Amino acid sequence: MVDLATTMALVRGLHLAATLSLLGTVGFLLWMLPSGPAVPRALHRWLTRLWWVSGLIALLAGVAWFVLQSAAIAGAETWSDLRDALPVVALHTRYGNTMLVRLGLVLAATLLAVPSGRWTTWVRYLAVALTAAALGVQGMIGHAGATEGAVGDGLVFSESLHLLAAGIWLGALLPLWLGLRALSPEQASAVCERFTPIGLACVLVLAGTGFAQGFELIGSVPALFGTPYGHFAMLKITLFVFALMLATLNRLWFSDRVAADVPGARRHLGMSICLETCLGLAIVTAAAFMASSSPAAHTTPVWPFPRRLSLVAVNEDPDFHREFVVSLIVIGVAAALMAAALLLRRLRWEALAILLLTVLVRTPSLSLLLIEAYPTSFQTSPTDFSAASIARGQALFAQNCAACHGPSGAGNGPAASGLHIQPADLTQPHIWMHSDGEMFWWLSHGIEDPEGGLAMPGFAGTLSPDDLWALIDYVRAHESALAMQQRSTFDVPLRAPSFPIACAGLTATRMADLRGRDVHVVTGGVVSEDIPPASGVTAVTLNLRDGVAPAPGSCVAATAAAWPAYAILTDLPPDKLAGAEYLVDPNGWLRAVHRPGAADGWQTREKLFAAIRAIDAKPIQPPSGGSHEHHH
Known part of the structure; x- marks a missing residue:
């Protein structure tokens, strides 16, 4: 019917x-x-x-x-x-x-x-x-x-x-x-x-x-x-x-x-x-x-093909990059010869033969652009990278993943030594080479062992889709924290976690409502002064301490999940977070982190304003390709 x-x-x-x-x-x-x-x-x-x-x-x-x-x-x-x-x-x-x-x-x-x-x-x-x-x-x-x-x-x-x-x-x-x-x-x-x-x-x-x-x-x-x-x-x-x-x-x-x-x-x-x-x-x-x-x-796409285009191999490996460029040049020259032959009406069959032979010889190198794909490859996390999801993912990781991947995700858990294939090190930048959808598929269905069976089991039968997305958010946040701590920069642009807020004198109820302003995120141990308009910056102070009354023109977190989420982003236990500071740019990107007691922190108003003006002068340019940009 x-x-x-x-x-x-x-x-x-x-x-x-x-x-x-x-x-x-x-x-x-x-x-x-x-x-x-x-x-x-x-x-x-x-x-x-x-x-x-x-x-x-x-x-x-x-x-x-x-x-x-x-x-x-x-x-x-x-x-x-x-x-x-x-x-x-x-x-x-x-x-x-x-x-x-x-x-x-x-x-x-x-x-x-x-x-x-x-x-x-x-x-x-x-x-x-x-x-x-x-x-x-x-x-x-x-x-x-x-x-x-x-x-x-x-x-x-x-x-x-x-x-x-x-x-x-x-x-x-x-x-x-x-x-x-x-x-x-x-x-x-x-x-x-x-x-x-x-x-x-x-x-x-x-x-x-x-x-x-x-x-x-x-x-x-x-x-x-x-x-x-x-x-x-x-x-x-x-x-x-x-x-x-x-x-x-x-x-x-x-x-x-x-x-x-x-x-x-x-x-x-x-x-x-x-x-x-x-x-x-x-x-x-x-x-x-x-x-x-x-x-x-x-609509969430379901990818119907077993492979998809990707520039990862070409961009990461110089030999692959050289091979790919040479193939493009050779095929382009052959195509130009074909076009000239058609225009001049001479040697058309010869030009066609050269083009077909060139494509036949050089096409295998173009296969470097194809990688394995899954139905969920182009899906993105629906969580909005929320503080609650990140904090929830940390607890789920300890319960379901730490035995193999280790408490810090370095692949050295107590069960790792007995495995045929060692667990992946989730603290390295390689996790950004994989899209949210690919990680969701692996968490749901497991990762196959080339010799048969599963190198990692799937959790579709024991964890909900929301749980799996929370795990992905946590792994991304944790690796970003390590990258900032070790290399003083994020491996990829990272959105500031989203969560509800309460403000005084501002019509904002969520972090996203503060877009268009710089946000100086502080923890309970930081005494924040008002940011006057004469400073030349448009900024809002946001205190992560839940339950604190906001000062005029500032905001506070309206959920207890904000504190542990930012502790994960700083790679600190929650009870050691007080005194940390963060800068979020007008587009919502987390740009700078100062751990508690850092010597190069923003101890004075002038240093804070200078840091804000510096990030505003260099707006972030996210890499092309959704797999390298963690935002939702």
């Missing part, structure tokens, strides 16, 4: 397809159909009939979509519930308001369907304007409308252009097919010539706006391949490419044969246009399912 979501997507697609047909039909009458008495009146009647049939279907499907969506919004289970929900959704939700306006515009455009008359041209322009407005508000009731700020406004505008271009191109295919059946060869050829530049412009707009929307709503290659939204997007792109190929074939081959009155050419062109129309309908249906799915950028 088809569920409500699928039914709603299909009805939504039908409504959208009919609205596009309405715009394309009226646009065809205005811009593509030749004028004059030579055009058969029967064709005008068919097109006018298609006009009002498209409008009628758009209205009926739109009403059905509104009813189904209202039932979903209100959670209506009976007809009585639905009857009560309809006016509430229509009058008190943005979706309902927008749909009422849209259906009203479609109704007005449909009622303007007239075969001919003194004001026919102006009536058709009005119908185009009304239908374009109906399509233009689509973004207000989709993912674009739910996105706030300038990005959301840009998405709404982009989607409006996308739908207008789709209507003028795809919506005009059925009228074009009707015209081919009724017009003379000369007229049919003229229609195709008029259709070509308009269709080309629409294709360019569709490609540009589609890329802009995909960049925001999909966001990454893993999201494209690993989410339902991405799958529908790939289907839509594939169908679009096939439709574009057919359109090109129609213009470069079939249209010329129709103009030359080649026997059977009109039938072949008509069949091709029918197939292109079917592809257009499939594209609209895929778009409807995309609109009914959560955007890929907001």
Whole structure:
């Protein structure tokens, strides 16, 4: 049985397809159909009939979509519930308001369907304007409308252009097919010539706006391949490419044969246009399912392939790096020779042979970019690197991991000597070469021993997903603390742990609310002075001691978990943390740590202000690639 979501997507697609047909039909009458008495009146009647049939279907499907969506919004289970929900959704939700306006515009455009008359041209322009407005508000009731700020406004505008271009191109295919059946060869050829530049412009707009929307709503290659939204997007792109190929074939081959009155050419062109129309309908249906799915950028991707691209080996090993660069240069030269041969129309087969041989020889070195992947490889921790998660991870590590990895994670636990493969040293920078998702997979399913069995058991049966993410947060925080202590820097940019706060004179309830300001984090042993505006810095003092009343313009931790989390980041027992200080930059990155009693601490106001100005002058540039940047 088809569920409500699928039914709603299909009805939504039908409504959208009919609205596009309405715009394309009226646009065809205005811009593509030749004028004059030579055009058969029967064709005008068919097109006018298609006009009002498209409008009628758009209205009926739109009403059905509104009813189904209202039932979903209100959670209506009976007809009585639905009857009560309809006016509430229509009058008190943005979706309902927008749909009422849209259906009203479609109704007005449909009622303007007239075969001919003194004001026919102006009536058709009005119908185009009304239908374009109906399509233009689509973004207000989709993912674009739910996105706030300038990005959301840009998405709404982009989607409006996308739908207008789709209507003028795809919506005009059925009228074009009707015209081919009724017009003379000369007229049919003229229609195709008029259709070509308009269709080309629409294709360019569709490609540009589609890329802009995909960049925001999909966001990454893993999201494209690993989410339902991405799958529908790939289907839509594939169908679009096939439709574009057919359109090109129609213009470069079939249209010329129709103009030359080649026997059977009109039938072949008509069949091709029918197939292109079917592809257009499939594209609209895929778009409807995309609109009914959560955007890929907001969904956890499940990677479907056994390998993935990675620059780790190329960046870390000089020999691999040299081999990779040489391969790129050699293949690039061969490709340039191929392009030159095609341009000059000489030695094309020889250039092709060189290119194929080069690719065959050098491709194995490009395999250095591929590493083993797992379904969770591109997942990131959902914990927001919270103080509570870090502290919880420490306790879980002691209970489940310390026996093998050791209390400090150095791989020297009491059970390590009896293992065939020594446990990994989790205090070294190599842990940043692995993404959160890879670590989650290993913790869940274990690590295989090359000789069979498991070198490390999986904990999916004994620990919850939240527990596993907490372990990852703790391991990252602990290694960062050691890196800062040993090398006076973090191995990778590290977000300051998140936790609830209480402030005096500031509207902030969590650490994230302090973004845009430098934060001087102090522990209970530090007496903090007010930071005056005249200092030239915008900073807030945050005391980690839970339960202390904040001074005016400052904040305190509103959870006891903040203290042990920062103790882990400083590699100190909690009872030794008093006196430690930290600096967090306006973007939320933890930039500097001073352990209690450090000689180079910020003992004076001037030293503190100088340190703050120094980190503000050098904003952090996170490395590309999510596996080396610990933020959520």
